[in-house]
Amino acid sequence: MVKHTEPDQTLIKMPSLRAVKAFVAAARYQNFTRAAEALCVTQAAISRQIRELEDHLGAELFNRAGRAVELTSAGSIFYDAVQLSFTNIAQAAERISSNSNSKHVVTLCCSQAFANLLLLPRLPSFFEAHPEIDLNLVVTQNFLTMENGVHPDLIICKLVKSHDGYHSQALMHDQIYPVCTPLYLERHPELRTVHDLRDGALLNLSPFGRSQVAEHVDWMVWLAYHDIDLKARPADSPPFFNANDYNMLIQLALNHQGVVLGWNHLVGHLVKTGVLVRPVKQSMVLQDSKHYLSFNEDKQHDAGCRRLHEWLLGEFGPDFGQELD
Structure with a gap:
Protein backbone atom coordinates (compact mmCIF):
# COMPACT_ATOMS: atom_id res chain seq x y z
CA MET A 1 0.00 0.00 0.00
CA SER A 100 32.33 23.45 -7.14
CA ASN A 101 34.54 25.89 -9.02
CA SER A 102 38.16 24.91 -9.59
CA LYS A 103 39.16 28.55 -9.04
CA HIS A 104 39.44 30.31 -5.68
CA VAL A 105 37.12 33.32 -5.35
CA VAL A 106 38.59 35.91 -2.97
CA THR A 107 36.84 39.14 -1.91
CA LEU A 108 38.99 42.20 -1.19
CA CYS A 109 37.56 45.47 0.14
CA CYS A 110 39.41 48.79 -0.12
CA SER A 111 38.91 52.48 -0.88
CA GLN A 112 38.36 53.78 -4.40
CA ALA A 113 41.64 55.72 -4.33
CA PHE A 114 43.61 52.64 -3.25
CA ALA A 115 41.93 50.53 -5.93
CA ASN A 116 42.48 53.01 -8.77
CA LEU A 117 45.92 54.37 -7.95
CA LEU A 118 47.64 51.37 -6.40
CA LEU A 119 45.84 48.10 -6.96
CA LEU A 120 44.63 48.21 -10.57
CA PRO A 121 48.05 48.90 -12.15
CA ARG A 122 49.44 45.85 -10.33
CA LEU A 123 46.58 43.41 -10.97
CA PRO A 124 47.91 42.08 -14.31
CA SER A 125 51.05 40.79 -12.59
CA PHE A 126 48.96 39.27 -9.81
CA PHE A 127 46.66 37.42 -12.23
CA GLU A 128 49.65 36.24 -14.23
CA ALA A 129 51.23 34.80 -11.09
CA HIS A 130 47.94 33.41 -9.71
CA PRO A 131 45.63 32.33 -12.57
CA GLU A 132 43.81 30.05 -10.13
CA ILE A 133 42.30 33.04 -8.26
CA ASP A 134 39.23 35.06 -9.25
CA LEU A 135 39.26 38.41 -7.44
CA ASN A 136 36.04 40.04 -6.25
CA LEU A 137 36.83 43.71 -5.49
CA VAL A 138 34.49 45.74 -3.27
CA VAL A 139 35.15 49.50 -3.19
CA THR A 140 33.77 51.59 -0.33
CA GLN A 141 34.44 54.71 1.73
CA ASN A 142 32.49 53.50 4.77
CA PHE A 143 34.15 50.43 6.20
CA LEU A 144 31.98 50.36 9.32
CA THR A 145 28.74 49.73 7.43
CA MET A 146 29.00 47.10 4.72
CA GLU A 147 26.12 46.35 2.38
CA ASN A 148 24.03 43.30 3.19
CA GLY A 149 25.72 40.11 2.05
CA VAL A 150 29.23 41.66 1.78
CA HIS A 151 31.71 39.74 3.95
CA PRO A 152 35.22 40.45 2.60
CA ASP A 153 38.02 37.97 3.02
CA LEU A 154 40.53 40.84 3.18
CA ILE A 155 40.09 44.53 4.00
CA ILE A 156 42.53 47.42 3.50
CA CYS A 157 41.54 50.49 5.49
CA LYS A 158 42.59 52.82 8.31
CA LEU A 159 40.82 50.87 11.04
CA VAL A 160 42.94 48.51 13.11
CA LYS A 161 39.72 46.74 14.10
CA SER A 162 37.26 47.24 11.27
CA HIS A 163 35.09 44.22 12.11
CA ASP A 164 34.98 41.37 14.59
CA GLY A 165 36.64 38.19 13.41
CA TYR A 166 39.49 39.88 11.52
CA HIS A 167 43.22 39.91 12.28
CA SER A 168 44.95 43.17 11.28
CA GLN A 169 48.52 44.03 10.28
CA ALA A 170 49.92 47.53 9.73
CA LEU A 171 50.91 48.22 6.13
CA MET A 172 52.03 51.85 6.02
CA HIS A 173 51.75 55.22 7.72
CA ASP A 174 50.65 58.50 6.14
CA GLN A 175 53.13 60.86 4.54
CA ILE A 176 51.55 63.78 2.68
CA TYR A 177 53.29 66.23 0.36
CA PRO A 178 52.37 68.52 -2.57
CA VAL A 179 52.69 67.20 -6.13
CA CYS A 180 52.15 68.52 -9.64
CA THR A 181 53.35 67.68 -13.13
CA PRO A 182 56.80 68.71 -14.37
CA LEU A 183 55.08 70.80 -17.07
CA TYR A 184 52.98 72.67 -14.51
CA LEU A 185 56.08 73.44 -12.44
CA GLU A 186 57.90 74.60 -15.58
CA ARG A 187 55.02 76.97 -16.32
CA HIS A 188 55.02 78.24 -12.73
CA PRO A 189 58.68 78.66 -11.69
CA GLU A 190 57.54 80.98 -8.88
CA LEU A 191 56.49 77.92 -6.85
CA ARG A 192 59.67 77.57 -4.80
CA THR A 193 58.45 77.63 -1.20
CA VAL A 194 55.47 76.52 0.88
CA HIS A 195 54.46 80.19 1.07
CA ASP A 196 54.46 80.34 -2.74
CA LEU A 197 52.22 77.27 -2.88
CA ARG A 198 49.63 78.95 -0.67
CA ASP A 199 49.08 81.60 -3.33
CA GLY A 200 48.96 79.16 -6.26
CA ALA A 201 46.24 77.02 -7.89
CA LEU A 202 45.39 74.45 -5.24
CA LEU A 203 43.38 71.25 -5.71
CA ASN A 204 41.80 70.45 -2.37
CA LEU A 205 40.26 67.27 -0.94
CA SER A 206 37.06 68.35 0.80
CA PRO A 207 35.58 66.47 3.79
CA PHE A 208 32.15 65.85 2.25
CA GLY A 209 31.39 62.21 1.66
CA ARG A 210 34.60 60.92 3.25
CA SER A 211 34.59 58.16 5.82
CA GLN A 212 33.94 59.58 9.27
CA VAL A 213 36.67 57.45 10.83
CA ALA A 214 39.56 58.80 8.71
CA GLU A 215 41.23 61.97 9.91
CA HIS A 216 40.98 64.73 7.33
CA VAL A 217 44.05 66.48 5.96
CA ASP A 218 43.41 69.29 3.48
CA TRP A 219 45.43 72.29 2.34
CA MET A 220 44.43 74.34 5.40
CA VAL A 221 45.65 71.62 7.76
CA TRP A 222 48.80 70.88 5.77
CA LEU A 223 49.81 74.54 5.46
CA ALA A 224 49.08 75.20 9.15
CA TYR A 225 51.40 72.27 9.95
CA HIS A 226 54.10 74.38 8.26
CA ASP A 227 52.98 77.63 9.99
CA ILE A 228 51.24 79.06 6.91
CA ASP A 229 47.73 80.50 7.11
CA LEU A 230 45.65 79.55 4.07
CA LYS A 231 43.15 82.33 4.86
CA ALA A 232 45.87 84.88 4.09
CA ARG A 233 45.74 83.98 0.35
CA PRO A 234 45.50 87.17 -1.74
CA ALA A 235 42.09 87.88 -3.25
CA ASP A 236 43.53 87.68 -6.77
CA SER A 237 45.04 84.19 -6.26
CA PRO A 238 44.39 81.45 -8.86
CA PRO A 239 41.35 79.17 -8.34
CA PHE A 240 41.06 77.06 -5.19
CA PHE A 241 39.21 73.91 -6.32
CA ASN A 242 37.38 71.60 -3.85
CA ALA A 243 36.23 68.03 -4.55
CA ASN A 244 35.54 64.98 -2.41
CA ASP A 245 36.81 62.59 -5.12
CA TYR A 246 40.56 62.09 -4.74
CA ASN A 247 40.86 60.34 -8.11
CA MET A 248 39.40 63.43 -9.79
CA LEU A 249 41.93 65.68 -8.06
CA ILE A 250 44.82 63.46 -9.16
CA GLN A 251 43.51 63.50 -12.73
CA LEU A 252 43.30 67.31 -12.64
CA ALA A 253 46.89 67.46 -11.42
CA LEU A 254 47.95 65.09 -14.22
CA ASN A 255 46.22 67.46 -16.63
CA HIS A 256 48.47 70.32 -15.38
CA GLN A 257 45.65 72.15 -13.57
CA GLY A 258 47.35 72.80 -10.22
CA VAL A 259 49.01 71.35 -7.13
CA VAL A 260 47.39 68.59 -5.10
CA LEU A 261 48.32 67.02 -1.78
CA GLY A 262 49.66 63.55 -2.45
CA TRP A 263 49.51 60.64 -0.03
CA ASN A 264 52.84 58.88 -0.51
CA HIS A 265 51.37 55.39 -0.71
CA LEU A 266 49.04 56.58 -3.50
CA VAL A 267 51.33 58.84 -5.56
CA GLY A 268 54.83 57.70 -4.60
CA HIS A 269 55.17 55.51 -7.70
CA LEU A 270 54.14 58.46 -9.91
CA VAL A 271 56.83 60.59 -8.26
CA LYS A 272 59.48 57.89 -8.69
CA THR A 273 58.70 57.58 -12.40
CA GLY A 274 58.68 61.36 -12.89
CA VAL A 275 55.03 61.61 -13.90
CA LEU A 276 54.55 63.89 -10.88
CA VAL A 277 57.10 66.01 -9.04
CA ARG A 278 57.33 67.59 -5.62
CA PRO A 279 57.59 71.39 -6.02
CA VAL A 280 58.82 71.73 -2.42
CA LYS A 281 60.56 69.22 -0.17
CA GLN A 282 58.34 69.69 2.89
CA SER A 283 55.97 66.91 3.88
CA MET A 284 53.60 66.02 6.71
CA VAL A 285 54.46 62.68 8.31
CA LEU A 286 51.87 61.01 10.53
CA GLN A 287 53.61 58.00 12.03
CA ASP A 288 50.57 57.07 14.11
CA SER A 289 48.15 57.25 11.18
CA LYS A 290 48.38 53.79 9.66
CA HIS A 291 46.65 51.71 7.01
CA TYR A 292 45.91 48.10 7.91
CA LEU A 293 45.43 44.82 6.09
CA SER A 294 42.75 42.78 7.86
CA PHE A 295 42.32 39.04 7.25
CA ASN A 296 39.03 37.22 7.92
CA GLU A 297 40.02 34.63 10.54
CA ASP A 298 37.49 32.15 9.14
CA LYS A 299 39.51 32.11 5.90
CA GLN A 300 42.96 31.62 7.41
CA HIS A 301 43.23 28.13 5.90
CA ASP A 302 41.81 29.11 2.48
CA ALA A 303 44.62 28.79 -0.06
CA GLY A 304 43.39 31.59 -2.32
CA CYS A 305 42.95 34.04 0.54
CA ARG A 306 46.41 33.28 1.90
CA ARG A 307 48.02 33.82 -1.51
CA LEU A 308 46.34 37.20 -1.97
CA HIS A 309 47.23 38.13 1.62
CA GLU A 310 50.90 37.28 1.06
CA TRP A 311 50.93 39.16 -2.26
CA LEU A 312 49.43 42.30 -0.69
CA LEU A 313 51.98 42.22 2.14
CA GLY A 314 54.76 41.86 -0.42
CA GLU A 315 53.48 44.74 -2.55
CA PHE A 316 52.35 47.14 0.16
CA GLY A 317 54.15 46.00 3.29
CA PRO A 318 55.69 48.06 6.11
CA ASP A 319 58.48 49.51 3.95
CA PHE A 320 56.08 50.70 1.24
CA GLY A 321 55.14 53.95 2.97
CA GLN A 322 58.62 55.05 4.00
CA GLU A 323 59.66 58.66 3.52
CA LEU A 324 61.15 59.68 0.20
CA ASP A 325 63.21 62.51 1.70
Missing part, protein backbone atom coordinates in the same frame (compact mmCIF):
# COMPACT_ATOMS: atom_id res chain seq x y z
CA VAL A 2 1.41 3.34 -1.05
CA LYS A 3 1.61 5.92 1.73
CA HIS A 4 0.73 9.40 0.53
CA THR A 5 2.51 12.45 1.90
CA GLU A 6 0.26 14.93 3.62
CA PRO A 7 0.17 18.41 2.04
CA ASP A 8 2.86 20.68 3.50
CA GLN A 9 0.83 23.69 4.56
CA THR A 10 3.94 25.79 5.22
CA LEU A 11 5.16 25.43 1.64
CA ILE A 12 1.67 25.77 0.22
CA LYS A 13 1.11 29.07 2.04
CA MET A 14 4.47 30.47 0.97
CA PRO A 15 4.17 33.38 -1.49
CA SER A 16 5.82 33.16 -4.91
CA LEU A 17 9.60 33.64 -4.58
CA ARG A 18 9.56 35.54 -7.87
CA ALA A 19 7.08 38.00 -6.38
CA VAL A 20 9.12 38.26 -3.19
CA LYS A 21 12.25 38.99 -5.24
CA ALA A 22 10.40 41.80 -7.03
CA PHE A 23 9.27 43.14 -3.65
CA VAL A 24 12.82 43.15 -2.23
CA ALA A 25 14.14 45.02 -5.28
CA ALA A 26 11.33 47.60 -5.13
CA ALA A 27 11.85 48.10 -1.40
CA ARG A 28 15.61 48.47 -1.83
CA TYR A 29 15.43 51.04 -4.64
CA GLN A 30 12.08 52.63 -3.63
CA ASN A 31 11.18 52.75 -7.29
CA PHE A 32 9.50 50.12 -9.49
CA THR A 33 11.38 51.20 -12.63
CA ARG A 34 14.79 50.90 -10.96
CA ALA A 35 13.76 47.56 -9.47
CA ALA A 36 12.82 46.35 -12.95
CA GLU A 37 16.19 47.45 -14.32
CA ALA A 38 17.99 45.67 -11.48
CA LEU A 39 16.16 42.41 -12.20
CA CYS A 40 16.24 42.82 -16.01
CA VAL A 41 12.44 42.67 -16.32
CA THR A 42 9.76 45.18 -17.26
CA GLN A 43 8.26 47.69 -14.87
CA ALA A 44 4.85 46.15 -15.58
CA ALA A 45 6.15 42.77 -14.40
CA ILE A 46 7.32 44.28 -11.11
CA SER A 47 3.96 45.98 -10.56
CA ARG A 48 2.04 42.79 -11.37
CA GLN A 49 4.15 40.59 -9.08
CA ILE A 50 3.83 43.02 -6.16
CA ARG A 51 0.06 43.22 -6.64
CA GLU A 52 -0.08 39.42 -6.56
CA LEU A 53 2.02 39.40 -3.40
CA GLU A 54 -0.21 42.00 -1.73
CA ASP A 55 -3.29 39.96 -2.68
CA HIS A 56 -1.67 36.83 -1.26
CA LEU A 57 -0.79 38.56 2.02
CA GLY A 58 -3.98 40.58 2.23
CA ALA A 59 -2.07 43.79 2.98
CA GLU A 60 -0.64 46.75 1.10
CA LEU A 61 3.16 46.72 1.14
CA PHE A 62 3.84 50.10 -0.47
CA ASN A 63 2.50 53.62 -0.43
CA ARG A 64 2.58 54.81 -4.05
CA ALA A 65 3.45 58.44 -4.71
CA GLY A 66 4.12 58.92 -8.40
CA ARG A 67 7.22 57.00 -9.44
CA ALA A 68 8.55 56.78 -5.90
CA VAL A 69 7.24 54.22 -3.43
CA GLU A 70 7.78 53.73 0.28
CA LEU A 71 7.12 50.78 2.55
CA THR A 72 4.00 50.63 4.68
CA SER A 73 4.23 49.29 8.23
CA ALA A 74 3.33 45.84 6.92
CA GLY A 75 5.88 46.22 4.13
CA SER A 76 8.64 47.10 6.59
CA ILE A 77 7.90 44.02 8.71
CA PHE A 78 7.92 41.79 5.64
CA TYR A 79 11.09 43.37 4.21
CA ASP A 80 13.06 42.91 7.44
CA ALA A 81 12.31 39.20 7.31
CA VAL A 82 12.72 38.42 3.62
CA GLN A 83 15.84 40.47 2.88
CA LEU A 84 17.73 38.56 5.57
CA SER A 85 16.46 35.26 4.17
CA PHE A 86 17.47 36.24 0.64
CA THR A 87 20.94 37.23 1.88
CA ASN A 88 21.37 33.82 3.52
CA ILE A 89 20.21 32.06 0.34
CA ALA A 90 22.60 34.09 -1.82
CA GLN A 91 25.55 33.39 0.49
CA ALA A 92 24.80 29.67 0.60
CA ALA A 93 24.55 29.57 -3.20
CA GLU A 94 27.84 31.43 -3.51
CA ARG A 95 29.59 29.02 -1.13
CA ILE A 96 28.31 26.02 -3.05
CA SER A 97 29.26 27.59 -6.37
CA SER A 98 32.74 28.46 -5.06
CA ASN A 99 33.29 24.93 -3.78
